[in-house]
Amino acid sequence: MKHFFLLHVAVYVVVLLGSLCEGKVMMEYIGATGVPVTFEPVPIRDEIDFHFILSFAIDADQSGTYQNGKFSPYWAETLTPDSVAAIKEEHPNVKVLASLCGWSLGDKVLAWYNPKDPKKWISNAFSSIQEITNTYHLDGIDIDYENFSKRGNNTFAFCIGELLTLLKNQSVITVASIAPYHLTTQPYIDLFSAYSDVIDYVNYQFYTDKVRQPKGYLEAFKLRAGQFNAEKLLPSYEIDGRGIQGDAFFDALELLEDYGFDVDGVMIFSADGGAANGYYYEKKSQDFLLNSTSI
Numbered sequence: 001m002k003h004f005f006l007l008h009v010a011v012y013v014v015v016l017l018g019s020l021c022e023g024k025v026m027m028e029y030i031g032a033t034g035v036p037v038t039f040e041p042v043p044i045r046d047e048i049d050f051h052f053i054l055s056f057a058i059d060a061d062q063s064g065t066y067q068n069g070k071f072s073p074y075w076a077e078t079l080t081p082d083s084v085a086a087i088k089e090e091h092p093n094v095k096v097l098a099s100l101c102g103w104s105l106g107d108k109v110l111a112w113y114n115p116k117d118p119k120k121w122i123s124n125a126f127s128s129i130q131e132i133t134n135t136y137h138l139d140g141i142d143i144d145y146e147n148f149s150k151r152g153n154n155t156f157a158f159c160i161g162e163l164l165t166l167l168k169n170q171s172v173i174t175v176a177s178i179a180p181y182h183l184t185t186q187p188y189i190d191l192f193s194a195y196s197d198v199i200d201y202v203n204y205q206f207y208t209d210k211v212r213q214p215k216g217y218l219e220a221f222k223l224r225a226g227q228f229n230a231e232k233l234l235p236s237y238e239i240d241g242r243g244i245q246g247d248a249f250f251d252a253l254e255l256l257e258d259y260g261f262d263v264d265g266v267m268i269f270s271a272d273g274g275a276a277n278g279y280y281y282e283k284k285s286q287d288f289l290l291n292s293t294s295i
């Protein structure tokens with residue numbers, strides 16, 4: 001009888017802890033720099049939804065000519081369909097996304113180019129992403145256009161919003177995120193204000209704001225939380241990069257919590273640079289997320 005009771009208490013505690021950790025998310029870009037990176041060595045905590053973001057799928061051929069919405073994968077060749085299947089099998093809490101576009105392909109700086117026929121672009125994008133998703137066993141899409149043509153109508157919000165809506169509606173993907181930075185907030189605000197229903201996370205690139213101190217980070221977070229949505233906005237860190245560096249990042253996360261923001265996720269760019277420091281930021285970010293679970 002006593003044992004029976006204890007068993008029930010144990011089950012209850014496990015369920016309680018599980019539900020408190022629900023919704024904690026780690027997002028990490030991988031495969032953008034050309035180094036032969038793999039999923040295997042990245043530390044993954046079971047209690048956190050770990051999202052790898054393959055960088056990048058691009059609407060262009062190898063020479064950088066745009067393909068009217070027909071995306072192809074350009075991430076590190078070491079990130080194969082089999083390796084995606086393997087990491088997801090080993091860790092059921094792992095999801096894998098493909099990020100669309102990125103900064104450049106080879107020497108060519110990529111831009112949102114306002115397709116002449118938006119409906120055709122959406123339909124090409126839908127089919128090519130569906131194919132990539134099936135081949136690579138993906139769960140979602142991240143949007144990382146970083147340069148916007150000033151000419152013509154801005155078709156970005158419409159094309160991307162309709163694409164995400166269709167991909168979700170047809171159950172091709174279950175997760176969608178967007179990755180604005182300080183020079184691209186407006187097109188992303190346009191997108192988010194019309195299509196927030198289909199956007200799960202905002203991977204705002206805080207490192208581009210070049211804020212180096214926790215107090216400045218809090219101010220930047222308040223600004224972006226007002227432009228997007230505090231619940232969906234993730235603090236972010238660039239390994240060996242711009243903006244806040246080292247343990248000051250974790251001081252900034254504490255400051256966000258002290259101010260009243262719930263830090264339920266962290267985005268890191270990128271796993272390509274993680275091995276060099278023993279994945280310090282991946283480990284400590286996940287520890288922070290689990291520590292901040294309050295009873």
Ligand SMILES: *[C@@H]1O[C@H](CO)[C@@H](O)[C@H](O)[C@H]1NC(C)=O
Pocket residue numbers: 109110111146147148183
């Ligand atoms: C966008 O790309 C063009 C080159 O294609 C470059 O001249 C321009 O500076 C870029 N804009 C931004 C905001 O980076």
Ligand SMILES: *[C@@H]1O[C@H](CO)[C@@H](O)[C@H](O)[C@H]1NC(C)=O
Pocket residue numbers: 152153
């Ligand atoms: C912009 O949109 C308006 C209204 O939909 C249309 O009349 C106009 O031709 C478009 N301009 C360009 C450059 O696509």
Ligand SMILES: *[C@@H]1O[C@H](CO)[C@@H](O)[C@H](O)[C@H]1NC(C)=O
Pocket residue numbers: 168169170171
């Ligand atoms: C897809 O859209 C149709 C029509 O609006 C709707 O009835 C259906 O519930 C949607 N399915 C999903 C999975 O969102």
Ligand SMILES: *[C@@H]1O[C@H](CO)[C@@H](O)[C@H](O)[C@H]1NC(C)=O
Pocket residue numbers: 250284285287288291
């Ligand atoms: C998590 O909590 C432990 C125990 O209180 C502490 O030693 C550690 O520094 C914390 N880690 C982070 C990243 O907050």
